[in-house]
Amino acid sequence: MLVENYKQVMREISLAAERAGRNPADIKLIAVTKTVGVEEVRHAAEMGITDFGENRVQDAEEKVKTLPALNWHFIGHLQSNKARDVLSHYSLIHSLDRNSLAKALQHWAEKAGKKADVLIQVNVSGEESKFGLEPGKLPGFIKQLAGYNRINVKGLMTMAPFVNDPEEARPCFRKLRELRDDNVQEGLDLSELSMGMTNDYIVAVEEGATMVRIGSALFSW
């Protein structure tokens, strides 16, 4: 049952936050709805979930258009030719990882008279298969982004390697937090850390996640 899964996830988030001396209210649950349809999203929203994540523009289209009042997060790899569409339907893009995409976001945000709220996706684990900026390129990229007046960088996002024991993901989350701390510059707010999925969100919260992106723990039963 969704309601039981939801309660369980919220309980785990609270316990992990308390273990780390954090306020559970500082952690936002993003329900990743890529495997479910409009009715389940509606049901989740009625239970009090406010934030939803999708990783493919096309698969999500019906959901984001039917339920436009929800806070939608774009968490997947974003092609520049989809930047316009994503800007108009999503409140936060978690996957900015290159200058060409920044350029497209700047362009369309300016046309729409709005700002693009983004997280920079960092490939902390260094796996070939993962998108994201190399950690060493982060300072230069942040400097580059300062030249885009329509882009608001709110923080960093990463995906940990898929491992059986979530403890093995801990160094990856810790590294993202350290990268954040090292790259905070004057006038830049990098407070958001989007990290942790069903397998590893408890460890991610202990390491400072402010947003956890959870699909299966909510939507399978």
Ligand SMILES: *Cc1c(COP(=O)(O)O)cnc(C)c1O
């Ligand atoms: C699917 C997905 C998630 C959620 O994964 P679960 O293991 O089902 O919790 C989180 N982040 C991204 C980027 C995803 O694509």
